[in-house]
Amino acid sequence: MEEMEVNMNAMLAAGLLLLFAMPGELYRIPPHEEVARMARFVANQCNWASMATISTHEPVQGQPFSNAFSTSDGPVGSGTGVPYMYLTTMEISVQDLKVNPQASLSMSLAQTDFCKNQGYDPQDPLCAHIIFSGSVLEINGTEATFAKKALFSRHPEMVDWPTDHNWFFAKMNITKVWVLDYFGGVKTVTPEDYFKATPYKRHH
């Protein structure tokens, strides 16, 4: 472990690589030009997202509404790219989704220690963030079983959430991915390219 840290510091000092230190494993941030991989990386590193909905609540009916939700696309290092959520219709944004499932999820490396450690301001384009457009839909059957495992492994307290809240599993059905990373403005990624990409590559 100590050897690993020394190795990491040496690489950081060389200024060649930006690395995330995870328990027992090192993850390398993808190169800026691999936009789909970067999107998958951010989606897998973050364990919560900000969701925008169209509000159904007085006095802001029809206005945009932002709220935070825990997410998981699977274990860190092997996520599928699908943002799963554990929701209840007692929640105000979820009530919006029942009327209009169109939503947007944003996730930023500002949520991790990465941007702080690198000295990147949250609004700096080097502090990569992604935005999903699509719909949030309830899931059942084998996909719900997978979502439960993906969520509860990264959010262990979910297992104890009050049973009378009628929790259900949901996913963001992604129609477009927006990537704000590096300079030159926003880039977009199709769902196809997004799901084809792999966020992590093994070190050799």
Added chain:
Amino acid sequence: MEEMEVNMNAMLAAGLLLLFAMPGELYRIPPHEEVARMARFVANQCNWASMATISTHEPVQGQPFSNAFSTSDGPVGSGTGVPYMYLTTMEISVQDLKVNPQASLSMSLAQTDFCKNQGYDPQDPLCAHIIFSGSVLEINGTEATFAKKALFSRHPEMVDWPTDHNWFFAKMNITKVWVLDYFGGVKTVTPEDYFKATPYKRHH
């Protein structure tokens, strides 16, 4: 300084208070029942927010859109409660605001070390978060001068952002504050009560 830390650990050990350790100063999280104070506390602790807008961009025109922006209501410990931002119309969400300034900003203590340190999941109601409804408006004159100071002190790299981007100062003109903290569902706070509250009290 060492004496301060010992004092803090003693209090934490006693389980009586939840404290934030800031350079040279200690901040106490407000009690749950002081909803307006809690909102001011979260707004002042966070240095970025997720903004929801109604998109003007194809193929998601009319749909909600979530994006991250650096914010500041002033120095930690003495904010005014007004979320200021430094924006450019080159930015996709800002282009949405030019068509419809209605927006929502959410800020969560999940953005700070607080929830992690306390072991609260980002979606746990003990991991306090707030949502502003209102409009994002350009500001000028003395308010812009104040916003510049508030923003640049907490986001020092802003001073170096490219001058050809036509940056301007903006504020969230708050019409309603939603507070998700503790159990029992969302609470709302009027702008009047929000601005009357003080986020921090001195220790005696």
